[in-house]
Amino acid sequence: MAQIEQSGGGEKKKGAQKKMHIHVDFTPMVDMNMLLITFFMLCTTMLKSQTLNIILPTNEKVEKENQNKAKQSEAFTIIVDSERAESEDGKKPGRILGNYVYYYEGKPGVGEDGVITENNIKEPEQGNGTVNAGVVDQIRDVLRIKNKEVVKQLDELQKEWQAEKISNEEYQKRSKEIISSDKIEDKPVVIIKATPEASFANLVSALDEMQINGINTFQIDNLNHQDSILLKDYLTKHPRKK
């Protein structure tokens, strides 16, 4: 393979240096390298996963009482749900048939005794029932209106940033300030609740909406008895389309 060629085979001059052409065939080397590259390309993870920070309240009772004091008139409750097919083997959770999101503002329209006074559950005008996760996008408009003061300021800031009036870091810093500012009034308190069947993706996309709409005060809570009654009542009045 490696060849050493001598030039000018016939006439040899005395004292003249021999010209050596060294030619090494690199083809096998390239073959091997390509194989190795393929191996590394298949085995590596170029996409690193991301994480989403969440803080849950502690399970202590004292804090729970404080939470309930959060003004219920300002509260905005989101309920995420998924419709599932029958489980195939009784162990694995069933296939997702559709993802749903519901919301209500203020207090639930049902008393502690379970008597419905006024069912205030609503659902977005379109989008409910899609199989793809992330249906929570549909209530973005509602959330934007609820949090309009913050959203307005964020939009103004973004315009400035797009016009390159402020630097990237300043944009990040100022948007953080706006989101956590307590000077802005009428900021909603969002409570995210998920039914037991709701898919994990739905919960994450609900948390995403908080970030997208600059909502600073939100919490994940368990679906309570009152919510279940409301939801059941709503579903009998507005059956899911098949």
Add this chain to the structure above:
Amino acid sequence: MGRVKIKRKSTLIDMTAMSDVTVLLLTFFMLTSTFLQKEPVTVKTPSSVSQLAVPASNLVTVLVDPEEHVFISFTGAESMPSDTVRMKVLEQAVATYNKLHKDKPLQLTQAQVQAFSSLSMFGCSFANLPAILSMTPQEQDLAMKPDQPGNMAGIPIDSRKEFQSNPNEFQIWMQAYQTVAQDIKCDVEKPDGTIDKEGTAFDLLRQGKVIAVKADETTPYSVVHVVMDNLQTMKMNRFTLMTSLKENK
């Protein structure tokens, strides 16, 4: 008519340049690659707009599959490599377990402890631990896969609250890590942006940067909730959820 002479051309192509390129590419891939972690179940994490990167050190991944099998993976830091962390966590956890089960204490040989320190992700009950750790790595993989017949997959978990007096096995493991974390030295970023050189992984745990819950996007909330509720009970109420990046519309 003269015959057309076909010139004899050498078919040798100079591969040197090609070789250069491939070697460069190879170097790039070798240096940037992080190998896919071996996991007993493959999950597709939900997509999110959050852009926080997964930390490379001081990470506890809690993997939960749709059938409520729980797996844990501990990653160490520069000051304490992963295998040392795992060994110490095991020591702590077994000590706690033996205190609770005085009639059937768990005895592990040195070789079994070594085997545990090289396991990147594990998920089995304490009772099955000696059996799993005596197996070859291939057998371990199979024994911890939930879809295999006769598997021993999953750390037992339930929603009991008395984690101080009567913890479940998941709580024992997490408690053990919390104890070990106090000895893992690392830099800690304070809320005001300064870096504390004297910090420990315990501070990071308090900031919610250590525990990452990983679940498939179709997993029912009731399953994820069990894990979140357990963490909440242990006052590890700050943690992260593992997601993949969503393209912004």
